[in-house]
Amino acid sequence: MSSTPGEQGAHFDGAALLEQLRGWAGALGFSQIGVAGIDLASAEPGLLAWLAAGHHGSMHYMKAHGLKRARPAELLPGTLRVITARMNYLPAATPEGWQAIEWQGLQTPEQAQVSVYARGRDYHKVLRNRLQQLATQLEQAIGPLGYRVFTDSAPLLEVELATRSGLGWRGKHTLALDREAGSMFFLGEILVDLPLPLTPPTTAHCGQCTACLDVCPTQAITAPYRVDARRCISYLTIESDEPIPVELRPLIGNRIYGCDDCQLACPWNKFAGRSSLPDFDAREALSAPTLLQLWRWDEAEFLRRTEGSAIRRIGIQRWRRNLAVAMGNALRAGENGEIRAALVQARPEASALLAEHIAWALSESL
Structure with a gap:
């Protein structure tokens, strides 16, 4: 400037x-x-x-x-x-x-x-x-x-x-x-600081549709045009560095970084445009990985895999906190000895934040 x-x-x-x-x-x-x-x-x-x-x-x-x-x-x-x-x-x-593929991923508990x-x-x-x-x-x-x-x-x-x-x-x-x-x-x-000509606004076309409000897993969209971030899965898994509220954990499902549900449900996204830039092509490690695959990353691998990615900024502790919640939800959906064993193995050396989420996850399989 x-x-x-x-x-x-x-x-x-x-x-x-x-x-x-x-x-x-x-x-x-x-x-x-x-x-x-x-x-x-x-x-x-x-x-x-x-x-x-x-x-x-x-x-x-x-x-x-x-x-x-x-x-x-x-x-x-x-x-x-x-x-x-x-x-x-x-x-x-x-x-x-593509929305149907995303919905299928959300219905596959062991997928991240x-x-x-x-x-x-x-x-x-x-x-x-x-x-x-x-x-x-x-x-x-x-x-x-x-x-x-x-x-x-x-x-x-x-x-x-x-x-x-x-x-x-x-x-x-x-x-x-x-x-x-x-x-x-x-x-x-x-x-x-230029007096460029203004471009006019467009008209709204949501009409009576409430698909986004109806589908939100945590009812974070409290009214049309109003989101309570404290209930939003994107906020809970990305912005917040605090323990995820216990009552919301089961509602998070297998969402470990962000949430697209309100956009997946929106009828207008059948017209969603594609990017012309390869920057937004999905990295292989983040294309339908399993929870266990991501849980096995140590901090060095997390940093390597997320170099140049928005995910890196949440750090390994929040990343594993989110995974622990999803793994607990997977355990509730059906016993998985490998997930349970991975959580048990990690618990002794986990931080207080992570240990609490691991304990919750393990309790979901009882």
Whole structure:
């Protein structure tokens, strides 16, 4: 980022530049870009209510940032617009009917289920790098400008910005949805000090459908457009470093990193777009592995197997905590001497956190 904010404002053709941006973005693997304004005041009451209800769980940074999430110009003084971008992440080789394959995996207790988005390269790395390339191309075209690049890495209302700029509408599961791409995509942003033309929002098409609310294993979607993170499996297996609440453990099933159920149930995801980037192709070790295969990883192998992956950031302890829960659920589904033996063997040297989850898992087979 550079330059005095807005100094390029009067020296470019906004419509033509936006068309150029679309072309550059497409070449970089983005599915769509839009442009949003920075006045998100109407979203502030909802954000405050969500925080006041404690729905952010132990993600204390969300409360600490408060209304900063709805005020992009506080992240980059002089910001006039937010360039929004979405990037599909279903692997290119994903077959038709992929949802049925995922449902089958969830019904196979001894298989480890990793959220689709996390089976390839860390999206933070992919999007940040390509957003930076897009910003560089923009700067080369018009001269120095002030900008900052983000992807799930700053206090920013990403879905709000995406929906205001026409990348989709907010689904009842709170994710952005597009009629031609479902919700299987990542979002990223470039804050800029250019008065680019705004792109219009699209209309919502959820109608009376409640598939996402009905299917959520833990009923974390407490109402349309409202998620209680404290019950969400993605939060419990990724964000939280605390013991997983005992009453929720049986509901987690074999989900060891994230949860896709609300997206699998969404009718619009039959149109989910495929990625043009090999970065999101599933790694072999994360393509339908068994719980035991992953449990046998020591820390060195965990680090090696998850290099460049979003999974690495949860660390080996949370990884094994999640596996222990899934293994307990597998034991409840039917006796498996090999799973039980693996848990018993690991228990003596386990950390307090892991030992407690192992003990719970073993109790499920009694």
